Amino acid sequence: xxxxxxxxxxxxxxxxxxxxxxxxxxxxxxxxxxxxxxxxxxxxxxxxxxxxxxxxxxxxxxxxxxxxxxxxxxxxxxxxxxxxxxxxxxxxxxxxxxxxxxxxxxxxxxxxxxxxxxxxxxxxxxxxxxxxxxxxxxxxxxxxxxxxxxxxxxxxxxxxxxxxxxxxxxxxxxxxxxxxxxxxxxxxxxxxxxxxxxxxxxxxxxxxxxxxxxxxxxxxxxxxxxxxxxxxxxxxxxxxxxxxx
Amino acid sequence: xxxxxxxxxxxxxxxxxxxxxxxxxxxxxxxxxxxxxxxxxxxxxxxxxxxxxxxxxxxxxxxxxxxxxxxxxxxxxxxxxxxxxxxxxxxxxxxxxxxxxxxxxxxxxxxxxxxxxxxxxxxxxxxxxxxxxxxxxxxxxxxxxxxxxxxxxxxxxxxxxxxxxxxxxxxxxxxxxxxxxxxxxxxxxxxxxxxxxxxxxxxxxxxxxxxxxxxxxxxxxxxxxxxxxxxxxxxxxxxxxxxx
Numbered sequence: 001x002x003x004x005x006x007x008x009x010x011x012x013x014x015x016x017x018x019x020x021x022x023x024x025x026x027x028x029x030x031x032x033x034x035x036x037x038x039x040x041x042x043x044x045x046x047x048x049x050x051x052x053x054x055x056x057x058x059x060x061x062x063x064x065x066x067x068x069x070x071x072x073x074x075x076x077x078x079x080x081x082x083x084x085x086x087x088x089x090x091x092x093x094x095x096x097x098x099x100x101x102x103x104x105x106x107x108x109x110x111x112x113x114x115x116x117x118x119x120x121x122x123x124x125x126x127x128x129x130x131x132x133x134x135x136x137x138x139x140x141x142x143x144x145x146x147x148x149x150x151x152x153x154x155x156x157x158x159x160x161x162x163x164x165x166x167x168x169x170x171x172x173x174x175x176x177x178x179x180x181x182x183x184x185x186x187x188x189x190x191x192x193x194x195x196x197x198x199x200x201x202x203x204x205x206x207x208x209x210x211x212x213x214x215x216x217x218x219x220x221x222x223x224x225x226x227x228x229x230x231x232x233x234x235x236x237x238x239x240x241x242x243x244x245x
Numbered sequence: 246x247x248x249x250x251x252x253x254x255x256x257x258x259x260x261x262x263x264x265x266x267x268x269x270x271x272x273x274x275x276x277x278x279x280x281x282x283x284x285x286x287x288x289x290x291x292x293x294x295x296x297x298x299x300x301x302x303x304x305x306x307x308x309x310x311x312x313x314x315x316x317x318x319x320x321x322x323x324x325x326x327x328x329x330x331x332x333x334x335x336x337x338x339x340x341x342x343x344x345x346x347x348x349x350x351x352x353x354x355x356x357x358x359x360x361x362x363x364x365x366x367x368x369x370x371x372x373x374x375x376x377x378x379x380x381x382x383x384x385x386x387x388x389x390x391x392x393x394x395x396x397x398x399x400x401x402x403x404x405x406x407x408x409x410x411x412x413x414x415x416x417x418x419x420x421x422x423x424x425x426x427x428x429x430x431x432x433x434x435x436x437x438x439x440x441x442x443x444x445x446x447x448x449x450x451x452x453x454x455x456x457x458x459x460x461x462x463x464x465x466x467x468x469x470x471x472x473x474x475x476x477x478x479x480x481x482x483x484x485x486x487x488x489x
Contacts, residue, residue: 143330143332144336146297146328146330146334147330147336149295149297150297151327151347151397152323152324152348152400153348153352161336161347161351162347165338166336
């Protein structure tokens with residue numbers, strides 16, 4: 001199925017109840033509408049940059065948290081459990097507020113809005129990434145480790161060349177899910193003033209008083225972004241599978 | 246002088262004792278076939294030799310180095326002891342060539358070109374050089390097991406351990422794997438083979454080791470033990486295997 005087909009029902013719904021709409025506010029044929037539309041779309045830059053930066057960090061941190069969870073040493077496993085349980089229990093919005101307003105008071109470190117958002121999103125997501133990696137790595141059979149050991153590979157090389165390449169293929173759909181989730185959760189960073197899609201929409205609503213039209217455009221913006229991500233992840237999966245057949 | 250020396254080795258899985266006070270010496274160049282009923286500890290025995298299982302009591306000395314948790318010793322020993330598994334355990338995400346080159350490159354520090362030369366040499370030895378660029382799942386079971394043997398050979402080990410190498414194969418593929426193993430045996434490789442292939446044992450084994458319930462029950466030259474087993478348990482086992 002072509003992804004754009006999913007847009008059709010949304011558009012039909014909109015035109016069906018056109019009586020209540022005031023589309024002039026984002027009508028691209030008028031100067032003000034065109035400007036408003038551009039204003040909204042310009043938020044995509046920070047939504048994308050923020051999400052990609054945060055997910056890059058959370059994947060790395062997630063892996064670093066997952067590995068101790070697979071150790072035979074109790075202490076390492078405890079570290080993994082405690083990290084995952086605590087971080088997973090904090091609502092993302094709370095974490096954003098805590099990092100932005102709380103961290104400076106605690107440590108004297110003041111982060112700008114962007115990095116506070118990245119840190120909060122990455123931290124929150126890393127706990128989920130850790131669980132995904134752990135499940136992926138645990139799904140690789142014991143025989144693969146034994147074969148790696150029998151050709152004298154050390155732990156690092158075993159993970160890098162044998163286990164992780166197989167595990168990552170298996171968890172790719174789950175990683176794609178997390179990226180979608182991250183794109184949506186980045187809207188919460190608007191509360192500390194990040195100029196991303198949701199913040200832009202909010203600001204426009206305040207000046208134009210057309211929440212229905214503006215938030216509808218906002219929904220469509222996220223929909224388009226996420227359909228692109230989905231297509232990208234599916235392309236990557238196909239390419240990886242094609243690679244070894 | 247023996248290249249493998251096991252002294253009073255015991256191994257437990259929880260309360261179950263998989264190896265009971267086992268002692269065995271293997272000389273350089275010797276071919277030993279280990280047989281016995283399932284659960285008799287024969288796999289555990291050879292898995293202790295490259296420490297895929299850690300023994301709890303006794304000592305195991307391989308090529309002059311005692312097996313302990315010392316990581317450096319362990320890497321050295323594993324470089325000298327190859328292992329072929331029942332389920333092949335090839336790396337499914339790598340081509341045949343990359344399966345073979347991984348150990349030499351990462352563990353022995355060979356260059357890409359050196360590793361590739363070595364890999365092709367051993368692929369020719371197991372008679373499948375034309376499959377180098379395929380992925381394991383596109384090969385037959387017999388071919389996969391021959392790749393696994395070549396992967397072990399690429400580390401140029403002094404000792405090769407075989408853990409029921411033909412048990413997961415269809416009958417028509419057993420012969421091609423045994424043929425490669427026989428060729429290895431005649432080349433002077435030190436081999437310990439866990440197998441039920443008694444024809445192979447008769448042809449190549451210098452010594453037969455019969456295990457039951459975690460103990461070595463009988464050791465002897467194939468011609469002798471097959472004709473006149475000393476223990477009743479071994480006699481019964483041979484009858485069972487040969488009569489079906």
